[in-house]
Amino acid sequence: MGSQEVLGQAARLASSGLLLQVLFRLITFVLNAFILRFLSKEIVGVVNVRLTLLYSTTLFLAREAFRRACLSGGTQRDWSQTLNLLWLTVPLGVFWSLFLGWIWLQLLEVPDPNVVPHYATGVVLFGLSAVVELLGEPFWVLAQAHMFVKLKVIAESLSVILKSVLTAFLVLWLPHWGLYIFSLAQLFYTTVLVLCYVIYFTRLLGSPESTKLQTLPVSRITDLLPNITRNGAFINWKEAKLTWSFFKQSFLKQILTEGVYDIVNNLGSLVARLIFQPIEESFYIFFAKVLERGKDATLQKQEDVAVAAAVLESLLKLALLAGLTITVFGFAYSQLALDIYGGAMLSSGSGPVLLRSYCLYVLLLAINGVTECFTFAAMSKEEVDRYNFVMLALSSSFLVLSYLLTRWCGSVGFILANCFNMGIRITQSLCFIHRYYRRSPHRPLASLRLSPVLLGTFALSGGVTAVSEVFLCCEQGWPARLAHIAVGAFCLGATLGTAFLTETKLIHFLRTQLGVPRRTDKMT
Template sequence: MGSEEVLGQAARLASSGLLLQVLFRLITFVLNAFILRFLSKEIVGIVNVRLTLLYSTILFLAREAFRRACLSGSAQRDWSQTLNLLWLTVPLGVFWSLFLGWVWLRLLEVPDPDAVPHYGTGVMLFALSAVVELLGEPFWVLAQAHMFVKLKVLAESLSVILKSVLTACLVLWLPHWGLHIFSLAQLFYTAVLVLCYVVYFTKLLGSPGSSKPQALPVSRITDLLPSLTRTRASVNWKEAKLTWSFFKQSFLKQILTEGERYVMTFLNVLNFGDQGVYDIVNNLGSLVARLIFQPIEESFYIFFAKVLEREKDAARQKQEDIAVAAAVLESLLKLALLTGLTITVFGFAYSQLALDIYGGSMLSSGSGPVLLRCYCVYVLLLAINGVTECFTFAAMSKEEVDRYNFTMLALSCSFLVLSYLLIRWCGSVGFILANCFNMGIRITHSLGFIHCYYRGSAYRPLAGLRLSPLLLGAFAFSGGITSVSEMFLCCEQGWPARLAHVAVGAFCLAVTLRTAFLTETRLIHFLRTQLGASRLANKLT
C-alpha cells in the first residue's frame, strides 16, 4: 500500500471520526448538563475522579502497550500471533482490577456513606467494566489496523449516548441509588461497546466471501479467538518485546495523563466537592481535545507507523514516503497550533459564560472560570504535543523508546512533586500549571527528535509552528476586543447582554478565520485535498 493511499485512509478515518464524534458528543454534552443539576459535588467527585481513575488505570496498564506495539507491525505479519498477544490483555486486566480494587477499598479514604452511598459496589463494578471492555481488544486492534472508518466512532458514540440516557433516567427516577446508578451505567457502556464490535465482525465474516475486505486476515469469527500450535511460536516475540518497552513507557505516561487525579486520590489535597468541580471543568476544557485532537492523533499515528520504518532514519527511508510524512506533519502542526490558539484566545473571554450555561452557578462562581481559562492554555500545549508525539512514537526505534522511558520517569516524578507544591500554593489551578510545565517538556523532547530525524534531509516540517505576523495580529485583536466585551456585557447583565457578547466573539472569530484562510494557503490546500479524498472514498464505499 503506497504512502498516498495510507494518507487518504488516515484522513478519511480522522474526518469521519471527527464529524460523527461532534454529533454524538453534543448529544452527550446536553445530557450531562441535565444530569449535573441533580447531583451533589461530592458524588461528581467520587464518580469522575475516584472511580473513573480506577477504570482508566486498569485499561491503560492492561492494553495501551499492546495497542501501540500491535498497530506498528507490518502488513505481512502472522495475525494469529498478534491476536494471541492481544488476548493477554484480559488476564492482565483481571490482575490489575483485583489489585487496584483492593487498593481503592482498603488503602484510600472511604467517603461518608450518607453523602455517597454504595462506594464498595461502585469500585467492584467499575473494575469489572474494565475487564469486560478488554474482551473486545482484539476486535478493536483489527478494526484500527484495517481502518474500518465508522466502526470505532459509531460503537463508542452509541455506547456513550446510551450510557448518558440510562444515567439521566436513573438519576431522575431513582436518585437514592447513589453510586449504583453510575456503576450500572458504566457496566452497560462497556457491554454495549464490546457487543458492537462482536456483532459487526460476526456479520462481516458471516457474509458471502465477495463482500469481505480482501486484506482481512481472518475468515471466521473463531479465528479471532486464541489459538495454539506446535509448529510455530504462539506469539510474535518481536511484538512482545516492543510491548514490554511500551508498557514501561505507558506506566509513566499514565501518571502524566492522570497525574492530578492520582494526587487528589492518594494525597487528599482537595475534598470530594472541590474534586468534582475541578473534574467538570477539566472535562469541559478537554472537550475540543477529545473531539478534534484525539481522532487526528489516533488516525495519523497509524499513518506514520505504516509509512515509516522504525529502525531506519530519514536518509534510509523511501524518499517518497519521507516527503509525504514531512508534508503531513507540517500541516498537522499548523492545524494544531491554529486550533489551540483559537481556543486559548477566545476561551479567556467566554469561560465564565460557558460554565454558567453548562452547570449553573455551581460552576460559574468560585474557582471555575479561573480553572477553565488556565485550561485553555493547556489545550494549546495539548494540541501541539498530540501531533509531535504522534510522529515521534511512530518513528522511534525500540532502543529510543527504551531511552525515552527514563525521560518519562523523570517527568512523572517532577509532575507529582510539582503538583503537590503548586496546589498548596494556588489551589486546584496548580494541577493545570503542573500539566502545562510537563507538557512543555514533552513537546521540547519531541521537537528535538523531529529536528534530528529530518536534519540530514531537505525537509523542515517544524516550519508548521510558524505563523504570519498578520495572523498573529488578528489573534491579538480578537483577544483584546473579546476581553473588553466580557467586562461590559458578561455575565451579570442578563441574556440580551450575553447574546451581544456572543455576537462580538462571533465577529472576531470570523475575522481571525478569514485571516488564516488568506495567509495559511498550504494548510488550506492540504485540508481541501484530504477532505476531498475522504468524501470520494466515502462515496466509493
C-alpha cells in the same frame, strides 16, 4: 496499500471519530440534564469523576501500550502472534481492576452510604466493565489496522445510544437504585460494544465476501482466539518488547499528566478531546503504517517519507491554530463560560483563573498530541526506552515543581507544573522530528511559524476581547453579556478569515483529506 490510500483512510477515521465525539458529548449533556432531575448531584459526581476515572485508568494501563505496539508496521505480519499478544490485555486488565479497585475502596475516601449508596458495588462493576471491554481488544486492533471505519462508527454509536436509553429508563422507573443504574448501564455498554465487533467478524468471515479480502489475515473466527503459531512461538517477542517499552511510557504518562479534574477539566479539555484525540488516534495508525519504525528517513521509500512530512506539517499547523484560538479566546471568556455553566458559585471564585491557565495547557496538549503521534510511530524500541528514561527523570522535577508552585499560587500552580511537563515532552518530540528529517529536504517543523499578519490578528483579538470582558462581563446583566459574546464572535470570525487567507496549504489539506467524499467499499 499506497501511502495516499492509507492517508485517505486515516482522514476518514479521524473525521468519523470527531463526529462520534460530538454525538457522545451531546448525548451525555442531555442525559446528565435529565438525570439531575431524579438523582442527587453527589451520585452523578461520583459516577462522572470517581468511577469513570477507575474505568478509564484501568483501560489505559491495560491496553494503551499494546495498541501502540500492535498497530505499528503494516498489515503483513504473523497476525496469530499479534493476536496472542493482544489477549494478554485481559489478565492485565483483571490485575489493574483488582488493584485499582482496592485503592478506590481502601485508600480513597469512601462516600457517605446514606448519600451515595452501593459505592462498593459500583467500583466492582465499573472494574468488571473494563475487563469485558478488553475482551474485544484483538477485534478492535484488527479492525483499526485494516481501517474498518463503518464498523467503529456503528459499534460505538449503537453502544452509547443503547446505554443512554437504558440509563434513562432505569432513572425514570427505579431511581432508588442509585449507583446500580450507572454500573449496570456501563457493563451493558461494554458488552454491546464487544458483541458488535464479535458479531461483525463472525458474519464477515463466514460470508463469501471474506474470500475477496485478500489483505485480511484470518479466515475463521477461531483464528482470532489464542493459539500456537506454526513456528511454535506464542507471541512475537519483538512486539512484546516494544509493548513493554510503551507500557513504561504509558505508566509514567498517566502519573505525570493526571490531576486536573472536575469542572475546569471538563470545560477546558472539551475541545481538546473533541478534536485532537480522534486526530491523534487515527494519524498514529497512518504514520505507523507508512513509516518503518527505527529507520532513518533517507533509508525509507521517499514517496512515503514525503507524504508523512506533508501530513505532519498540516497536523502541526492545525493543532497550533486550534490551540492558539482556544488560548486567546479562552482568557476572555472563561469567567462567562463558568458563570453560564454553574452560576456565581463558579465564576466568582478561583474558577476563572484556573480555566484561563488550563487554556494555555490545552495549547500545549494539542501540539504534544501531534508530535508524540509521529514520534511514537517512528521511534525504535531503543529510542522509546531512552525517552522513558527522560520521562522518569522528569517525574522527580515535576513533583518538586508541583509542590513549589502549588504552595506559591495554589491550584493554578499544579496546572503550570503540568504545562512545564508538557513543554519538556514537546521539546523531546521536536528534537526527534528534527533529527529524523535533517538529512532530507522536508521541513515539517516549519509549520510552527505563523505569518505576521495572522499573529497580529490573534494579538488584536486577544486585546479587544480582554477589554470587552472588563466593561461587559459579567456583573452587568445579560444584555452586556450578549454584547461581549458578539464582540468575541466578530473577532473569532476575523481570526478564522485571516487564517483561511494566509494558511492556504492547510486549507487545501483539510479540503482534500477531510472534506471530499471518497469511494468506499463495504468494509470501510
